[in-house]
Amino acid sequence: MSHTGIGSVAEEIEQFSFEVGPIRPPSEGGSASLLIRATRNCPWNRCTFCYGSSYGGKKFQLRSVDDVKKDIDAVNSIAGLINEASKATGNTGVINQEVASFLLQGNPGLNNHTGFVHVFNWLYSGGKTAFIQDADSLIMPTKDLVEILKYLKQAFPSLERITSYARSHTVARKSPGDLSALHQAGLTRLHMGLETGDDEILARIEKGVTAAQHVAAGLKAREAGFEISEYVMPDIGGRSRSSQHAKNTAMVLNKINPDFIRLRPFIPRANTPVYDEYLRGELKLSSPHERLLELKNFVEKLEVDSRLVFDHFLNPSFRSDGRIVPLFKQDYEGYKLPEEKDKILQLISRGLEIDNEKFLNANDLIGMPSL
Ligand code: SF4
Structure with missing residues (x-):
């Protein structure tokens, strides 16, 4: 493909588009992962803290392999044109601000072209990571997801x-052979919503999984070679179930020993069943x-080799000299256990010396539609 000027490359980009879902983990945003939507919404769609919020309660849909491949082709075309612009500006394939300015000069409308902005940011960040959307991609027939993964890897080595x-629940039902096939096809890390390891709370929030199934799934995924991020929700049991939540969640994680434990403090969000429960006074935070x-x-109860990560703004922060200071670092790698356990405990002690009123109170955000 050859082009005669800025305008033609920039205008050609606009012809390509692909579908992007609403959610991805913060760590995939930090690395500006390429988002490829293999399914739409959530096949379970019942967790009381989530339903009606994350995916707007929309119906789950599988996408066809052909449609997903067409999206990958569109990304490839946009990436190819951006590379062409890089060469035209003497940047020999390097993606930088000069390339962006060149393209936007040729077509200012690209600023609002979601596909261009997304692919440009992904390439600008190195083009090394991708995230398959939406909420439970492994629900796809294994052979379909394997085909998509191979196609994606082939398009972007x-x-x-x-x-x-x-x-x-889905991972626990997959055979070890299917999980290995997915890992070998290029899927490297699974983000799994543990929320809690306490069976009573799991039932209350309608997670659709038991603590034993969480453990089985985590172990199976690790056995197949996946890196695992387990997401935990502090305060998901409310004040009255705090102690059982802490104890049983640590017990489950000690059995799984995941690579990452990521903390997502609980807030009742608007349009979710748990928000109504909160409004009725049945759940005290x-x-x-x-x-x-x-x-x-x-x-204190964790006995793992995991990294404990506070990569969400809802983790504790307090006001100091007119600034907002996070108590824990909020990067994507967090603290290594067990080596940094004492450091975390010291930070907790420090937090307990700060007045309750100085903390950004999670309660102030209750009822927000999305966080
Ligand atoms: S928390 Fe996850 S599994 Fe539960 S309804 Fe939301 S997206 Fe689905």
Whole structure:
């Protein structure tokens, strides 16, 4: 393909588009992962803290392999044109601000072209990671997902990490052979919503999985070679179930020993069943200090080699000299256990010395539609 000027490359990009879903983990945003939507929404769609919020309660749909491949082709075309612009500006394939300016000069409308912005940012960040959307990609027939993964890897050999959300229930039902096939096809990391290891709370929030199934799924995924991120929700049991939540979640994680434990403090969001429960007074949330005590209880019981990660703004932060200061670092790698356990416990002690009122109170965000 050859083009005569800025305008033609920039205008050609606009002809290509692909579908992107609404959600991805923060760590995939930090690395500007390429988002490939293999399914739409969530096949379970019942968790009381999520339903009606994350995917707007929309119906789950499988996408056809052909449609997903067409999206990958569109990404490839946009990437090819961006590379062409890089060469035209003497940048020999390097993607930088000069390339962006060149393209936007040729077609200012690209600023609002989601596909261009997304692919440009992905390439600008190195083009090394991709995330398969939506909520539970492993629900797809294994051979279909394998085909998509292989096609994606073939299109973009620069990819070093491909990740996806996966429900424990779905992973637990996959055969070891299917899980290995997915890993060998290039899927490297699974983001799994543990939320809690306590069976009573799991039933209350309608997670559709038991603690034993969480453990089975985590172990199976690790056995197949996946890196695992397990997401935990501090305060999901409310004040009255704080102690059982901390104890049983640590117990489940000690059995799985995942690569990452990522903390997502619980907030009742608008349009979710748990928000109604909260409004009816059936669920009392913990204060900032009580949340720290739950965290202390949890961390003390952890016996894992995982990284404990606070990569979400809802983790504890406090006001100091007119600034908002996170108590824990909020990067994507967090703290290594067991080596940094004492450091985390010291930070918790420090937090407990700060007035409750100085913390950004999670309660202020209750009822927000999406966080
Ligand atoms: S499985 Fe995940 S996406 Fe689906 S309802 Fe539960 S929390 Fe939401």
